[in-house]
Amino acid sequence: MSSPGASLGRVRRAPLPGLPNPGKRAVPFKPDTYTEDEALLLNDILPARLKVSTGTASTTHDNATKRIVPVSAPNDLELMATMMHKLGLLEQRVKSQAQEIHQKDRTIATLEEKIKILKKQAKEGSSEPSRVEQLEKQCLELQNRVWEMEGFLNDYGLVWVGDKEKSDGEVSKHEITEHEVVELQGLWKPGDSTPSSFVMKFDVVLENIKDLNALAGEGESRIEHTDGGARLRQPDPIPLTLYQNGIVMFGGPFRSYEERSTQRCLQDIMDGYFPSELQARFPDGIPFQVTDRRNVTFRETHRWESFPGQGQVVGGSLPAGDSTLETSEIPGYKLSLDQFLNKLPRAVVKGGQVLDIRGAVQDHLQGSNGTKKSSVILVDTPALTALQERLKVEEQNRPPTAPNLTTLRVKSERGDQTYIVKMLFTETIADLRIYLDAHRQPGASSYDIISTFPQHVYSDGARTLQECGLIPNATLLLQTKKA
Numbered sequence: 001m002s003s004p005g006a007s008l009g010r011v012r013r014a015p016l017p018g019l020p021n022p023g024k025r026a027v028p029f030k031p032d033t034y035t036e037d038e039a040l041l042l043n044d045i046l047p048a049r050l051k052v053s054t055g056t057a058s059t060t061h062d063n064a065t066k067r068i069v070p071v072s073a074p075n076d077l078e079l080m081a082t083m084m085h086k087l088g089l090l091e092q093r094v095k096s097q098a099q100e101i102h103q104k105d106r107t108i109a110t111l112e113e114k115i116k117i118l119k120k121q122a123k124e125g126s127s128e129p130s131r132v133e134q135l136e137k138q139c140l141e142l143q144n145r146v147w148e149m150e151g152f153l154n155d156y157g158l159v160w161v162g163d164k165e166k167s168d169g170e171v172s173k174h175e176i177t178e179h180e181v182v183e184l185q186g187l188w189k190p191g192d193s194t195p196s197s198f199v200m201k202f203d204v205v206l207e208n209i210k211d212l213n214a215l216a217g218e219g220e221s222r223i224e225h226t227d228g229g230a231r232l233r234q235p236d237p238i239p240l241t242l243y244q245n246g247i248v249m250f251g252g253p254f255r256s257y258e259e260r261s262t263q264r265c266l267q268d269i270m271d272g273y274f275p276s277e278l279q280a281r282f283p284d285g286i287p288f289q290v291t292d293r294r295n296v297t298f299r300e301t302h303r304w305e306s307f308p309g310q311g312q313v314v315g316g317s318l319p320a321g322d323s324t325l326e327t328s329e330i331p332g333y334k335l336s337l338d339q340f341l342n343k344l345p346r347a348v349v350k351g352g353q354v355l356d357i358r359g360a361v362q363d364h365l366q367g368s369n370g371t372k373k374s375s376v377i378l379v380d381t382p383a384l385t386a387l388q389e390r391l392k393v394e395e396q397n398r399p400p401t402a403p404n405l406t407t408l409r410v411k412s413e414r415g416d417q418t419y420i421v422k423m424l425f426t427e428t429i430a431d432l433r434i435y436l437d438a439h440r441q442p443g444a445s446s447y448d449i450i451s452t453f454p455q456h457v458y459s460d461g462a463r464t465l466q467e468c469g470l471i472p473n474a475t476l477l478l479q480t481k482k483a
Helices: 006-009 036-045 076-124 131-155 170-173 177-187 202-215 261-270 337-342 359-367 382-392 431-439
Strands: 220-224 230-233 236-245 246-249 254-256 288-293 296-298 323-327 349-351 353-355 373-376 404-413 417-424 447-452 453-456 475-478
Touching: 006 382, 036 431, 202 236, 202 288, 254 261, 337 359, 359 417, 373 447, 417 431, 417 475, 431 447
Parallel strands: 236 288, 296 323, 373 417, 404 475
Antiparallel strands: 220 230, 236 246, 246 254, 349 353, 404 417, 447 453, 447 475
């Protein structure tokens, strides 16, 4: 057993650093009452020198020996400014997130609508033709049209060449996808107001024109300013003629129902509006004078000679009750020569010279003595009467044309008149004189009937036209007989 003196000589062990000294009472500190989230928030608000420690309340001996620097706490104004800044940032973030949510909601709604459309198309796809079938059908129709046009050009000795300079790359620039076609169809373009399948409704047009005439002041007089003052005058109505295949407005030309401008004009009237094409010319409107000829087909005159008669399908038959009439005459008031000349200017200054326009046109339309340049007179003869009677008979029962028929063109002495004479081969020169004298003025001078090539005078009235060689047609001149 050791003695107390032996224990005094032993080495004294020192405590581990960082551990509380068991022989000395630890200095008391007030523990932190902040949670970890509150401490992080205060660290963001307070300056760097006032950071709140999130560690334990106890410190080492070395830390306790350090000198604590006294600092001042932030005042209320600084705390308020910092909080306002944080609130502003949070409000901006909330607003941006709300906009983003709204945009996503719209996108979701659009996608849901597209899904509904696709489901509906998938259900109806079994009964309706697909897009590929529609395109194939349209391609065949266009190909048939191309063949028909090529055949038409071939009939006139023409060949379609096309634009060889256009390359395949340039053509591909104009190709668009089906999605782009659907988007473009949603946009309005000029001319889309006209329906694709136009239907002419004559009764609706006539009824609406009556209402439009009442609105335009039909029968009312308007003030027309003149050089010396003003006068009351009723406006002249617009002449409008309705045919089975088109219309004629004003003095022409003929406008077919297949033209887009005609369809827009009549569609405006059927909708109860004044035609938009006349708005610039008649802003206050003007009455219409309508002539209903829906049972008449207007036949346009072409520069080339068309086949006479009515066409008929091979193996078909002409319907017995078909009473459609045809005409090629433009309706309306015909201007006289004086009215036409009054519309022309009296003179025009060109190149420092005064040109008499009205006088030059009058001299061109009339002779120097004021008479017309040339007029054609159809002479009444028995042969002409027989031809007219033949045309009145139905085509099936119509007798053939007489083979021994000649046509004579006889010019007057001054060349201002041309007589068309239909005669038989067996008729004589004396008969020709009788027909001409019936259409000449009484008391006219005597004349000789001559031909220029070969030059010959037909003075023997007993010779027939066949003996004189005036068949099947000839041109003759009348020459004043010398005294």
